Amino acid sequence: MALDSKVPQGPIADKWTDYKNHIDLVNPANKRNIDVIVVGTGLAGGSAAATLAELGYNVKAFAYQDSPRRAHSIAAQGGINAAKNYQGDGDSTYRLFYDTVKGGDYRAREANVYRLAEVSANIIDQCVAQGVPFARDYGGLLDNRSFGGVLVSRTFYAKGQTGQQLLLGAYSAMNRQIGRGKIKMYNRHEMMDVVLVDGKARGIITRNLVTGEVERHSAHAVVIASGGYGNVFFLSTNAMGSNVSASWKIHKKGAYFANPCYTQIHPTCIPVSGDHQSKLTLMSESLRNDGRIWVPAKLEDAQAIREGKKKPTDLSEADRDYYLERRYPAFGNLVPRDVASRAAKERCDAGFGVNKTGEAVYLDFAAAFVRYGTEQALIHGDHNPSAEKIDKLGKEVVKAKYGNLFQMYEKIEDENPYETPMKIYPAVHYTMGGTWVDYNLMTTIPGCYCIGEANFSDHGANRLGASALMQGLADGYFVLPYTIGDYLSDDIRTGAIPTDSPEFEEAEKSVKDQINFFVNNNGTKSVDHFHKRLGKIMWNKVGMARNKQGLTEAMAEIKALREEFWKDVKVPGKGDTYNEELAKAGRVADFLELGELFAKDALVREESCGGHFREESAETEGPQKGEAKRDDVNFAFVSAWEYKGEPADAVLHKEELEFNDIELKTRSYK
Amino acid sequence: MDMNLKLKIWRQNGANDEGKMVDYSLSKVSPDMSFLEMLDVLNEQIINEGGEPIAFDHDCREGICGMCSLYINGEAHGPDRGITTCQLHMRKFKDGDTIYIEPFRAKAFPVIKDLVVDRTAFDRIQHQGGFISVNTSGNTQDANSLPISKHAADEAMDAATCIGCGACVATCKNSSAMLFVGAKVSQYALLPQGQVEAADRVRNMVAQMDAEGFGNCTNTGACEVECPKGISLDNIARMNREFFKANI
Numbered sequence: 077m078a079l080d081s082k083v084p085q086g087p088i089a090d091k092w093t094d095y096k097n098h099i100d101l102v103n104p105a106n107k108r109n110i111d112v113i114v115v116g117t118g119l120a121g122g123s124a125a126a127t128l129a130e131l132g133y134n135v136k137a138f139a140y141q142d143s144p145r146r147a148h149s150i151a152a153q154g155g156i157n158a159a160k161n162y163q164g165d166g167d168s169t170y171r172l173f174y175d176t177v178k179g180g181d182y183r184a185r186e187a188n189v190y191r192l193a194e195v196s197a198n199i200i201d202q203c204v205a206q207g208v209p210f211a212r213d214y215g216g217l218l219d220n221r222s223f224g225g226v227l228v229s230r231t232f233y234a235k236g237q238t239g240q241q242l243l244l245g246a247y248s249a250m251n252r253q254i255g256r257g258k259i260k261m262y263n264r265h266e267m268m269d270v271v272l273v274d275g276k277a278r279g280i281i282t283r284n285l286v287t288g289e290v291e292r293h294s295a296h297a298v299v300i301a302s303g304g305y306g307n308v309f310f311l312s313t314n315a316m317g318s319n320v321s322a323s324w325k326i327h328k329k330g331a332y333f334a335n336p337c338y339t340q341i342h343p344t345c346i347p348v349s350g351d352h353q354s355k356l357t358l359m360s361e362s363l364r365n366d367g368r369i370w371v372p373a374k375l376e377d378a379q380a381i382r383e384g385k386k387k388p389t390d391l392s393e394a395d396r397d398y399y400l401e402r403r404y405p406a407f408g409n410l411v412p413r414d415v416a417s418r419a420a421k422e423r424c425d426a427g428f429g430v431n432k433t434g435e436a437v438y439l440d441f442a443a444a445f446v447r448y449g450t451e452q453a454l455i456h457g458d459h460n461p462s463a464e465k466i467d468k469l470g471k472e473v474v475k476a477k478y479g480n481l482f483q484m485y486e487k488i489e490d491e492n493p494y495e496t497p498m499k500i501y502p503a504v505h506y507t508m509g510g511t512w513v514d515y516n517l518m519t520t521i522p523g524c525y526c527i528g529e530a531n532f533s534d535h536g537a538n539r540l541g542a543s544a545l546m547q548g549l550a551d552g553y554f555v556l557p558y559t560i561g562d563y564l565s566d567d568i569r570t571g572a573i574p575t576d577s578p579e580f581e582e583a584e585k586s587v588k589d590q591i592n593f594f595v596n597n598n599g600t601k602s603v604d605h606f607h608k609r610l611g612k613i614m615w616n617k618v619g620m621a622r623n624k625q626g627l628t629e630a631m632a633e634i635k636a637l638r639e640e641f642w643k644d645v646k647v648p649g650k651g652d653t654y655n656e657e658l659a660k661a662g663r664v665a666d667f668l669e670l671g672e673l674f675a676k677d678a679l680v681r682e683e684s685c686g687g688h689f690r691e692e693s694a695e696t697e698g699p700q701k702g703e704a705k706r707d708d709v710n711f712a713f714v715s716a717w718e719y720k721g722e723p724a725d726a727v728l729h730k731e732e733l734e735f736n737d738i739e740l741k742t743r744s745y746k
Numbered sequence: 747m748d749m750n751l752k753l754k755i756w757r758q759n760g761a762n763d764e765g766k767m768v769d770y771s772l773s774k775v776s777p778d779m780s781f782l783e784m785l786d787v788l789n790e791q792i793i794n795e796g797g798e799p800i801a802f803d804h805d806c807r808e809g810i811c812g813m814c815s816l817y818i819n820g821e822a823h824g825p826d827r828g829i830t831t832c833q834l835h836m837r838k839f840k841d842g843d844t845i846y847i848e849p850f851r852a853k854a855f856p857v858i859k860d861l862v863v864d865r866t867a868f869d870r871i872q873h874q875g876g877f878i879s880v881n882t883s884g885n886t887q888d889a890n891s892l893p894i895s896k897h898a899a900d901e902a903m904d905a906a907t908c909i910g911c912g913a914c915v916a917t918c919k920n921s922s923a924m925l926f927v928g929a930k931v932s933q934y935a936l937l938p939q940g941q942v943e944a945a946d947r948v949r950n951m952v953a954q955m956d957a958e959g960f961g962n963c964t965n966t967g968a969c970e971v972e973c974p975k976g977i978s979l980d981n982i983a984r985m986n987r988e989f990f991k992a993n994i
Contacts, residue, residue, distance in 0.1 A: 142813065143865070143866065146811040150810050150811050204886075207937050209899050209900075210899070212893075212894060216896065251869070263866065315811065316805055316807055317805050354807060484808065487809075490835070554882070554884055604790065657799060
């Protein structure tokens with residue numbers, strides 16, 4: 077099947093408006109006869125479910141958690157971008173569009189990104205109307221901060237809990253519709269498969285995680301909003317339950333999977349402490365507004381610190397290497413995430429790491445304490461403050477801005493970050509790749525949509541900070557509710573979709589067969605055992621730096637591990653009860669397939685772009701020496717993979733990317 | 747220094763099972779482990795010995811989703827302040843300690859299995875008014891056309907940081923949910939956007955709270971102490987005020 081992105085004609089600034097003016101609508105009375113399933117209730121799924129219900133559709137929403145409020149969007153800390161230009165610093169829809177395309181290393185679809193930038197301002201208006209308590213200045217107007225990879229302040233925030241507040245906003249909108257009966261909410265339910273009738277997505281099979289019951293649910297369209305697949309690495313900043321299964325099930329039924337190798341390794345996470353580690357914790361990128369990143373300039377100092385003979389505060393300014401400020405003077409500590417992560421790895425690989433494992437760098441707030449403290453003293457009329465007073469006042473300002481993050485750090489590391497610099501290291505955080513969708517956010521399965529982190533569309537090869545929340549809410553509040561109507565307008569006379577058809581029968585049977593297989597397998601090793609081994613392969617060979625040999629080995633190792641998993645996995649308990657190990661087994665089975673496709677995608681993409689760094693493709697001379705080298709002649713396309721059984725046999729379809737409104741050039745932050 | 751621990755853990759196979767405390771021993775526990783990582787290690791041990799692992803709720807493991815819900819040595823979220831169970835680290839315990847682990851207990855939170863409880867009563871309270879009735883339209887008024895004092899916005903934010911974990915209910919001798927409900931009522935009561943529906947909101951949410959079987963508040967203040975997000979008792983006072991206002 078040829079890929080058709082269905083991007084409308086016309087100038088980029090007019091595409092979305094023109095498009096909305098000409099699509100088919102469903103009249104309010106007919107919407108009552110149409111059912112829509114939404115899988116996942118984070119920012120994308122929650123906002124979509126609420127808006128579709130407001131429009132009059134009958135929505136069934138599904139979450140594996142015990143409440144939609146717990147989706148992992150809640151953990152996003154720093155903020156949400158919007159081209160409001162409230163700071164008057166030259167921001168505009170075009171500039172947000174440009175920054176996002178450039179930040180994504182020119183691997184995103186222009187028309188989708190422009191639309192995202194265009195609706196961004198509406199998101200802030202909508203959220204404020206819902207009662208989201210964004211940070212404000214003393215005049216009562218909304219405050220902004222800046223994030224990596226941009227030169228303006230366009231990030232709106234609610235302390236270090238922006239994701240929480242936005243999700244609670246979407247959750248409140250859902251609650252209003254659940255109360256009215258327009259959304260039927262299924263908590264603690266996991267989607268096990270999608271059901272196709274006459275080639276269209278017409279329902280899903282779920283497992284009730286409390287009773288173990290396998291259920292059939294039908295609808296006229298299915299929306300997948302199940303988030304990213306970072307947990308293929310086992311260790312990531314994702315929630316423990318975050319998984320690829322909903323996306324993978326639709327992939328196996330015909331939805332192409334795009335750019336799986338585009339993974340964001342976030343530069344500021346708390347380093348790994350030991351083998352018992354179950355997940356990693358992010359420290360918001362907003363900290364890079366005020367924190368300076370450094371390692372010792374001398375190897376002997378780094379060694380002394382690792383051995384506990386020296387403390388970071390013992391080192392003079394001259395003995396510190398603020399390597400981001402040194403390498404990238406224009407953007408300094410606010411370079412994009414992929415650049416900051418690779419730079420940390422480079423220093424640690426060279427022996428400058430500062431914790432026991434040698435895999436950590438410092439994030440230091442001492443300069444911010446002085447800067448803010450001096451300003452506060454002046455505001456309070458003290459023109460000759462003591463160093464102690466400056467320090468005290470400065471720390472109060474930093475506490476007001478990032479207090480919850482500092483507390484979180486202290487609880488995990490048992491160190492006071494007000495007194496000693498934080499230790500940080502990159503960790504898997506976000507996946508730009510995902511299900512391929514057209515301009516309507518529809519997958520290659522008719523009637524099956526994919527929104528939020530689960531799709532591939534807007535961030536190219538690297539996502540800028542504070543853009544995930546923007547995209548999730550843009551898709552759910554402002555894009556999908558329009559585009560889905562165009563599809564559903566053909567279904568006004570269809571009537572309810574029956575669940576007793578052979579298609580439902582067959583899908584349910586295969587789900588039950590897999591459950592029975594797992595609980596009767598009598599293997600010897602736990603699900604986590606396999607998941608951890610998969611994670612090690614991924615991190616070592618498909619992580620921050622990749623090469624042909626490592627990727628080829630990874631594909632073979634994952635395949636072998638997958639075969640071992642099916643022979644030897646041990647799932648205690650039964651299928652028809654609460655059984656967390658069984659749920660995990662199904663998710664890891666899918667990760668074991670995705671992992672191999674991921675490595676294959678990275679192998680095929682013989683260029684470096686965004687979060688994907690191929691060691692064979694780096695600049696060898698000139699001012700950009702050592703930086704990633706993109707290849708626009710051969711790789712300016714989206715890789716969309718068609719399922720053919722074994723991941724190694726997946727067939728590549730290319731969506732060539734056209735850049736008409738932004739000139740393709742080398743991404744420099746120097 | 748690695749630790750050896752004795753664990754007494756509540757096991758209950760479904761809502762209708764009587765349930766009991768079961769003893770476990772765990773060795774080589776690192777002080778750097780989180781409490782839930784310690785339970786992961788125990789579960790791995792149980793699985794390898796052919797048993798059924800202990801069911802417990804958890805998800806984000808960074809203190810924000812509100813899913814984890816353990817009652818440890820008689821305290822919701824254990825012996826540290828301002829944190830959830832997932833942020834509790836084993837360095838808070840000593841070698842040789844005996845640790846009691848139970849679910850959050852309340853009539854309105856029936857046990858699903860072992861340490862997992864059903865907190866959907868909280869959702870049902872929110873369905874009755876935990877929102878501002880505004881449709882998504884794309885032509886809502888500009889966000890800055892409604893200035894809100896920083897003081898009110900900050901206070902609303904403090905109330906809004908509630909993660910809905912239910913520690914307040916589990917802690918309260920009356921199993922009262924008033925800190926939880928008070929926080930939501932307060933968030934909207936402090937903001938101009940919330941005024942239009944204020945009276946109906948507080949009446950309906952309180953009615954649902956009572957219908958779910960939560961107890962009343964007797965101003966002990968234990969909820970505020972155990973709340974991982976430091977939600978203040980002021981929110982209960984504000985809810986009472988809103989409730990009186992709505993009913994006179």
